[in-house]
Amino acid sequence: MPLIALGINHRTASLDVRERVAFAPDEMVLSLQQGREASGADSLAVLSTCNRTELYACGNVDSDALLSWLVAHHDLPANALDSSCYVLKNDKAVEHMMKVASGLDSMVLGEPQILGQMKSSYAVAQKAGTAGGLLSQVFQDVFATAKRVRSETAIGQNPVSVAYAAVSLAQRIFSSMREVSALLIGAGETVELLARHLREQGVGDIVVANRTLARAQEMAEQFSAEAILLSDIPEHLHQADIVISSTASQLPILGKGAVESALKRRKHRPIFMVDIAVPRDIEPQVAQLDDVYLYTVDDLKEVIEANLRHREDAAGQAEAFIEQGVINWQNQLRGQQAVGTIRAFRDNFAALRDVELDKALASIAQGQAAEQVLRQLAHGLTNKFLHVPTTRLKKAGEQGDGDYVRWAHDLFDLPALGERAPADNQPRHDRQIDINAGAANTENTAVNKRDEP
Numbered sequence: 001m002p003l004i005a006l007g008i009n010h011r012t013a014s015l016d017v018r019e020r021v022a023f024a025p026d027e028m029v030l031s032l033q034q035g036r037e038a039s040g041a042d043s044l045a046v047l048s049t050c051n052r053t054e055l056y057a058c059g060n061v062d063s064d065a066l067l068s069w070l071v072a073h074h075d076l077p078a079n080a081l082d083s084s085c086y087v088l089k090n091d092k093a094v095e096h097m098m099k100v101a102s103g104l105d106s107m108v109l110g111e112p113q114i115l116g117q118m119k120s121s122y123a124v125a126q127k128a129g130t131a132g133g134l135l136s137q138v139f140q141d142v143f144a145t146a147k148r149v150r151s152e153t154a155i156g157q158n159p160v161s162v163a164y165a166a167v168s169l170a171q172r173i174f175s176s177m178r179e180v181s182a183l184l185i186g187a188g189e190t191v192e193l194l195a196r197h198l199r200e201q202g203v204g205d206i207v208v209a210n211r212t213l214a215r216a217q218e219m220a221e222q223f224s225a226e227a228i229l230l231s232d233i234p235e236h237l238h239q240a241d242i243v244i245s246s247t248a249s250q251l252p253i254l255g256k257g258a259v260e261s262a263l264k265r266r267k268h269r270p271i272f273m274v275d276i277a278v279p280r281d282i283e284p285q286v287a288q289l290d291d292v293y294l295y296t297v298d299d300l301k302e303v304i305e306a307n308l309r310h311r312e313d314a315a316g317q318a319e320a321f322i323e324q325g326v327i328n329w330q331n332q333l334r335g336q337q338a339v340g341t342i343r344a345f346r347d348n349f350a351a352l353r354d355v356e357l358d359k360a361l362a363s364i365a366q367g368q369a370a371e372q373v374l375r376q377l378a379h380g381l382t383n384k385f386l387h388v389p390t391t392r393l394k395k396a397g398e399q400g401d402g403d404y405v406r407w408a409h410d411l412f413d414l415p416a417l418g419e420r421a422p423a424d425n426q427p428r429h430d431r432q433i434d435i436n437a438g439a440a441n442t443e444n445t446a447v448n449k450r451d452e453p
Helices: 015-021 026-037 063-073 093-100 113-128 134-152 163-173 187-198 213-222 232-240 256-265 284-288 299-339 339-365 371-399 402-412 442-446
Strands: 003-009 043-048 050-057 086-089 181-184 205-210 226-229 242-246 271-275 292-296
Touching: 003 015, 003 093, 003 134, 015 242, 026 043, 026 050, 026 063, 026 113, 043 213, 050 063, 050 093, 050 134, 063 086, 093 134, 093 187, 093 299, 093 402, 113 134, 163 271, 163 292, 163 299, 163 442, 181 187, 181 232, 181 339, 187 205, 187 242, 205 213, 205 232, 213 226, 213 299, 226 232, 226 442, 232 256, 242 402, 256 271, 256 284, 284 292, 292 442, 339 371, 371 402
Parallel strands: 181 205, 181 242, 205 226, 242 271, 271 292
Antiparallel strands: 003 050, 003 086, 043 050
């Protein structure tokens, strides 16, 4: 059953194109059901983020049919994605999904959010009833590999964005982020990202200060924070354990005097400050104060550059884990291909068993001695079970098919030709088999008197 990964990402498509192909979360269930029906896929999942939209499908589905549905679903021209869409199949698709989940294909190498987003896409597909069979197994293997990459490499341990680096530095200062309060100065994208990271780390008390109150309130609503004006900062500064500023002001917003006053009211409990703005929002002299930890954007850049190098080193190790993950998936897939044969094998022997058991029960009902019936049962089962294998093995020996004989020895864990079975009747392993010894005794060897469970 083929697996297909089809989509666009930040490397192949502009933001304008990615926006037009994004899926609305509240319509995803219906979209998945429609996509599976229109494309003929047996199972389908969609990963839709700001940096990528990818479709993962299993079954007798053609990639052109899948792409046609994607284009039609978003009311795009037929050739709108021809230059930006990529299609990966089977092993390459699995490898790609593992790289995506591990953060190796992200705009920011090793970013942690993508694994959660992929897990969410699988959960939505389960809810829609479009995830199952092979696709479900693929996702489990992808998650297992991504977890190993996260836990056994340093790819996600070092911050590589200004906002994330600032919050990570704060975690080094405070033993518990749940017990601190934060003052964010500004209301741009960086401050919004800061607020999100702080919330993720458990910070519950956040104040957003901005030149216009409406913008501060708009951001505060997203994070259940308090909104104030810049002019109100002196009244709140003493309550803040963390102060992070990122505005477009041409003059400093916080001076040494204001911070000194706040420290007195705090009884000199430390304040962690990060000034991301250029020009700076916080006067450099603030760094001279005891109990203040002040970092500038240049300080963060040094951290980010060093951490990016660490992530790049970790990415090489992660690639090895992904390679092993693909091999494990291939092995599982090959194992699944034998399931039908295994089921038929067991059903066939169960049918033979039932025939002999019915004979035995009938003999007991007619008054035959139990010991005699059991011996007849054992003899009958042995003959029925081994008739076809011994016939085939004898024929293989006559035709000089040594591989056939060797496989039989390996399959049934038999002793080498001419070698006696072990006295303890335990399974034998790693035996050397002489395939040139002929097959004259094959049938007798196959009927080795051992009790199998």
